[in-house]
Each structure stands twice: as C-alpha cells, then as structure tokens.
Amino acid sequence: MLKIQPTSTYPPEKGCYLRGNDYSPVAVVVLMNAPYGAMPPEVQTIPKEIENLVKVAIETGAALSGTLQTENIGIEKIVCNIVANPNIRYLVVCGNEVEGHNTGTAIKALIQNGIDARRTIIGSQAKTPYLFNIPLEAISRFREQLTLIDLIGQIDPEVIMKGVWSCYQETPTPFKEFMLYDPGAYSDYAISSSLTLKVKQPEEVEDWEIDEILKGIEEPQEPPAEKLKKIGDEHMKEKRATLTITKRLLKVTEELSQIARLCIEEIEGLEMAPEDEVKKEALVPAPEKVIPAIKPAALVKEEPETEEELYFANQLKGFNGVLAAFQALDGDICHDGCSLPAAVIKAQKRLKRLKEDIGNSSVSEETKQRLEGRANEFIERLESLPQDKSQPCQKTVGNCTIGAGCFASGALKLLDLITQSAQP
Amino acid sequence: MSSYFRNQLRGCDVVLATLQAFSQDICRECIGLSGARTKVIKGLKKLRMDLEEASIPEDDKKEVTVHIESCEKIAQAIEVMEECECQKTANSCKIGPGCLPLGALDLMNEITAPAIKAEEKEVIKVAKLVCEKCGAEESVPVVH
Numbered sequence: 001m002l003k004i005q006p007t008s009t010y011p012p013e014k015g016c017y018l019r020g021n022d023y024s025p026v027a028v029v030v031l032m033n034a035p036y037g038a039m040p041p042e043v044q045t046i047p048k049e050i051e052n053l054v055k056v057a058i059e060t061g062a063a064l065s066g067t068l069q070t071e072n073i074g075i076e077k078i079v080c081n082i083v084a085n086p087n088i089r090y091l092v093v094c095g096n097e098v099e100g101h102n103t104g105t106a107i108k109a110l111i112q113n114g115i116d117a118r119r120t121i122i123g124s125q126a127k128t129p130y131l132f133n134i135p136l137e138a139i140s141r142f143r144e145q146l147t148l149i150d151l152i153g154q155i156d157p158e159v160i161m162k163g164v165w166s167c168y169q170e171t172p173t174p175f176k177e178f179m180l181y182d183p184g185a186y187s188d189y190a191i192s193s194s195l196t197l198k199v200k201q202p203e204e205v206e207d208w209e210i211d212e213i214l215k216g217i218e219e220p221q222e223p224p225a226e227k228l229k230k231i232g233d234e235h236m237k238e239k240r241a242t243l244t245i246t247k248r249l250l251k252v253t254e255e256l257s258q259i260a261r262l263c264i265e266e267i268e269g270l271e272m273a274p275e276d277e278v279k280k281e282a283l284v285p286a287p288e289k290v291i292p293a294i295k296p297a298a299l300v301k302e303e304p305e306t307e308e309e310l311y312f313a314n315q316l317k318g319f320n321g322v323l324a325a326f327q328a329l330d331g332d333i334c335h336d337g338c339s340l341p342a343a344v345i346k347a348q349k350r351l352k353r354l355k356e357d358i359g360n361s362s363v364s365e366e367t368k369q370r371l372e373g374r375a376n377e378f379i380e381r382l383e384s385l386p387q388d389k390s391q392p393c394q395k396t397v398g399n400c401t402i403g404a405g406c407f408a409s410g411a412l413k414l415l416d417l418i419t420q421s422a423q424p
Numbered sequence: 425m426s427s428y429f430r431n432q433l434r435g436c437d438v439v440l441a442t443l444q445a446f447s448q449d450i451c452r453e454c455i456g457l458s459g460a461r462t463k464v465i466k467g468l469k470k471l472r473m474d475l476e477e478a479s480i481p482e483d484d485k486k487e488v489t490v491h492i493e494s495c496e497k498i499a500q501a502i503e504v505m506e507e508c509e510c511q512k513t514a515n516s517c518k519i520g521p522g523c524l525p526l527g528a529l530d531l532m533n534e535i536t537a538p539a540i541k542a543e544e545k546e547v548i549k550v551a552k553l554v555c556e557k558c559g560a561e562e563s564v565p566v567v568h
Contacts, residue, residue, distance in 0.1 A: 201462075204459070204462055204466075206466065208470065208473070209466070209469075304518075310518055314518065314519045317449055317519065317524070318519075318524065320445050320446070320448070320449065321442045321445045321446050321524055321528060322442075323445070324441045324442050324444060324445030325438050325441055325442045325445075325528070325531070327441060328437050328438045328440075328441035328442070329438055331437075332434055332437065332438075333434075401427045401430075401431060401537060401538070402431045402434070402435070402534060402535040402536065402537060403534075403535060403536030403537030404536060404537075405533070405534030405535060405536055406534060407434070407435070407438050407531060407534055410530075410531050410534045411438065411442070411531060413527075414442070414524060414527050414528065416522075417519065417520070417522030417523065417524055417527045418519045418520060418522065418524075419519070419520030419521065419522060420518055420519055420520040421518070
C-alpha cells in the first residue's frame with residue numbers, strides 16, 4: 001500500500017486540533033457549537049464533551065482531529081491541512097451542528113457540490129460560506145482526495161471510535177452505510193498551501209462586494225513548466241526566506257528611523273516661537289472641513305473602583321459621543337433648527353445633574369475632581385452649541401428630508417445604551 | 425443633489441463624528457468600533473456605486489462624490505487597533521449589554537426617506553407633473 005510523506009510544512013495552518021499518525025487515512029472534525037471564538041484567551045475553554053471527542057479520535061488513530069466553528073476561515077484551514085497530506089482519504093464530521101454558522105452542512109456541501117464562480121459553497125445553508133483565501137487547486141484536490149463520513153449530530157465517542165478504526169482497516173469493513181478500508185495515499189503530490197488572508201473577515205462580506213473581491217484574488221494561470229520549476233525550487237526556499245526576512249527587517253528599520261525623524265520635526269515644530277507659527281500657518285492651505293475636531297487624547301484606561309464611580313465614568317463616556325454628534329449636527333442644517341437646541345438643553349440638564357451627583361457622592365476627592373473636570377469640559381462644549389428653541393423645525397421648512405426621524409434626538413438616545421451601573 | 429444621497433451623507437457625518445469620539449476611549453481596542461467603522465466604509469462604497477448608476481445631473485454627482493471622499497477619509501482615519509476584541513468579554517466595557525459604536529451606527533436608521541432610490545424618485549416626480557386628464561406635461565404642477 002502506497003503511503004506518502006506529507007509536506008515539510010504539514011500541517012500548514014495552526015488551529016484547534018491534535019496531530020496523530022501522519023500515515024493514517026482519516027481526519028476528524030468535531031463541530032463546535034459553543035461560544036469559543038467570542039471569549040478572551042484567558043477564559044477560552046472547549047466544552048469537555050467536545051474535547052473528549054477530539055482526544056478519542058486521535059487516540060484511536062486519526063491523522064488529525066480538531067474542532068471547527070466557522071464556515072469560511074475554519075473550513076479553509078481544514079482544506080490546507082488535508083491537501084498537505086495525501087494519506088488522508090476520509091473526513092469524519094461529527095458533533096452537534098454549529099448554530100448560526102451551519103458549518104457542518106457547509107463542509108458537507110463543499111465535498112458534495114464544490115464552489116461556484118463566486119467562491120461560494122454550492123448548496124450550503126451557512127450565511128457566509130466563502131472560500132476566498134485558498135487556491136482553487138487546493139479546493140478541487142480536497143474534494144477528490146476525500147470521502148465524507150457524515151456523523152453530524154453524533155456525539156457518542158464509541159461511534160466515533162468505531163468510525164475512525166474502520167477507516168484504516170486493510171479489508172472493507174462495514175460502518176453504518178459505508179464499507180471502509182485504507183485505500184492508500186492519493187495518487188498525486190501533496191499540495192503545500194496556506195491562507196492568503198486577503199479577506200480576513202469573510203463574515204462581513206456582503207453579496208454585492210463579492211465580484212470586486214474576486215478581482216483582487218484572481219489566481220495567475222501557471223503553465224505546467226512553471227509549476228515544475230516551483231517544485232524544484234522548494235528546497236531553496238529556506239535560504240530565500242532568511243534573505244527575505246533580513247531585507248524586510250532592514251526596510252522596517254529604515255521606515256522606523258524615518259518615523260522617528262518626523263516625530264522629532266513635529267515636536268520641534270510645536271516648540272517654535274508663536275510668531276514663527278503664525279508665519280507657518282499662513283503658508284498652510286485651509287483644511288477641507290467637515291467634522292469638528294475632537295481633542296486627541298491618549299488612551300488611558302481608568303478602572304473605576306466602586307459602582308458609584310463606574311456609573312459616573314459610564315455616563316461621561318456616553319456624553320462624549322453625544323457631544324461629538326451634536327457638534328457634527330451644528331455644522332449642518334440642524335444649526336438653524338429647533339431640535340438640536342432642544343437636545344442640547346436636555347443634555348445640559350442631565351450633565352448638570354450628573355455633576356451635582358458627583359459632588360454629593362462618596363468617591364475620593366481626587367476622583368471627584370477628575371470626573372467634575374470632565375463634566376465641566378462637556379458643559380463648556382454644550383454652551384457653544386445652539387440653544388434657541390424658537391427657530392423653525394427644519395422639517396417644516398422643507399430642509400430636512402430624512403423622514404420622521406431626527407438625528408439630534410437620536411444622538412441623545414445613545415445615553416440610553418448605558419444601563420450599568422445603577423444611578424446612585 | 426438628490427435628497428437620497430444628501431440624507432445618507434448627513435447621517436454619515438454624524439456617525440463618523442461619534443465614532444471618532446469613541447475611538448478616543450476603550451472602544452479603540454474594540455471589535456464593536458472596528459465593525460461599525462467597516463460598515464460605514466462599506467456603506468460609502470455602496471453609495472458611490474449607487475451614485476454612478478443614478479440619473480442625477482453631473483454637477484450634483486461631482487458634489488456628492490466630493491462629500492463621499494471626505495467621509496471616506498474621515499472613516500479611514502478613525503483609530504482602531506489592528507488586533508481588537510470585544511471589550512465586554514475583555515472585561516473593560518461595563519456599560520451593560522448595549523454598545524456605543526453600534527448605537528452610533530444606528531443613527532443611520534433615523535433616515536427613513538426617501539424610501540426608494542434616487543433615480544426612481546426622479547421618475548415619480550416627472551410622472552406627477554403629467555396631467556391625468558389631458559396628458560399635458562408641465563414643468564410645475566398646473567390644474568387643467
């Protein structure tokens with residue numbers, strides 16, 4: 001029976017999987033129906049029953065066994081890892097379907113139907129089953145190389161063990177509706193490919209964007225001679241890679257020194273005498289306009305110590321956004337309307353009350369001063385905005401044509417998003 | 425300038441200003457802000473595509489294009505960390521289940537008119553100026 005050594009980079013893609021016997025004909029995918037990806041690394045845990053299935057598969061003799069959650073990047077990683085090892089001839093897909101992603105049906109549809117011209121898995125029920133980051137050659141090989149053992153919905157380790165075991169038997173062995181045995185390696189060379197990551201967030205891709213994305217990822221048609229040359233050159237890759245990294249490092253160093261020079265110039269420019277600044281300003285053309293500038297501030301993470309302090313900090317966080325919206329509206333037709341002044345007055349009242357609450361609170365004096373300082377800054381900014389409610393409504397005079405909604409009152413509602421902590 | 429495009433861009437101005445303000449806070453490291461920014465950029469791209477197909481005067485098109493470009497520049501300049509994660513799961517954002525950047529994006533939902541696209545609106549405008557009784561076309565509404 002023919003077995004082939006996988007590529008030197010096998011498995012090319014990192015992920016949530018275990019590596020077993022490279023010469024085994026079976027890989028196992030356990031669908032992960034759990035909020036793993038949304039959790040911060042320090043609390044990421046795979047549910048015990050899923051982890052157990054992954055381990056059982058490897059212990060029984062699978063080449064690779066891991067979890068799968070997304071119907072795009074997740075599947076792309078699996079494709080890359082499997083085509084890099086022609087010994088893998090079966091793919092067992094088990095575990096409960098991933099809610100929202102429908103990843104199980106997506107991988108099943110990929111093997112059965114492939115992808116269309118828009119790199120979308122044909123017949124998949126998943127929302128974004130796009131494979132933009134891997135070569136078409138890898139997808140087509142993946143489909144030819146593998147037989148799917150569909151155990152979607154199955155979480156019994158005994159069944160998975162039996163399935164994996166059946167795959168590497170020398171004589172045909174019945175398992176469910178299949179007759180399984182190890183047919184040996186696929187009759188072509190291993191494909192070494194990895195994700196291009198030209199589309200890092202395929203879940204954000206909208207249907208109308210696909211054609212444009214495709215233009216950016218079109219693969220050049222390589223003549224066979226070129227392909228052979230590429231294979232022949234593979235052993236030279238390591239030296240070249242070192243050279244490339246060194247060149248890149250050199251470039252980064254040069255760019256960093258340029259940035260440092262610019263920083264020095266900027267700081268020196270700020271320290272210039274006022275008359276020099278005036279002369280310099282005269283030479284600079286006026287900016288194009290649009291949105292009022294917001295004071296640039298360094299990102300300072302404040303950790304409120306008490307619930308009371310958290311309440312004040314959250315409210316001020318919200319006001320920061322509301323004020324920015326008001327200032328933008330002030331540069332628009334809302335400046336001459338009545339809704340912006342009404343919203344400004346409401347915001348002023350709330351902010352003044354907040355300031356009083358801060359004053360009466362039990363937070364430390366230092367914190368009090370800091371919070372009151374911010375509130376005062378916001379009150380000042382509000383004072384510079386229109387407050388004359390007697391102006392005509394811009395809808396009535398026919399200037400505002402957005403419909404029944406109102407940007408000014410909508411902006412004020414941003415504060416309603418803050419539901420924690422409770423008002424002291 | 426067609427009211428459809430004008431309204432959308434008015435909304436964009438407000439949303440971008442708000443997002444810019446939030447980018448000075450912990451939202452800079454948040455996937456919420458990153459997603460909202462991406463949505464605005466995509467919305468502008470779509471608006472540009474719609475504009476190309478719209479049957480509005482060339483001068484108006486130019487004016488809208490300049491406004492779109494200016495919004496795009498502002499959107500691109502919003503500071504978001506390359507590697508970001510939801511600040512609620514990172515335990516930094518404690519405002520409750522709401523999300524300020526996504527809330528800012530929802531300001532676009534205040535725009536409900538025109539419900540149909542610009543070019544369709546233009547057709548209706550013309551149709552309204554054709555007298556139902558005698559079929560005469562008038563540049564302004566006239567009672568026959």
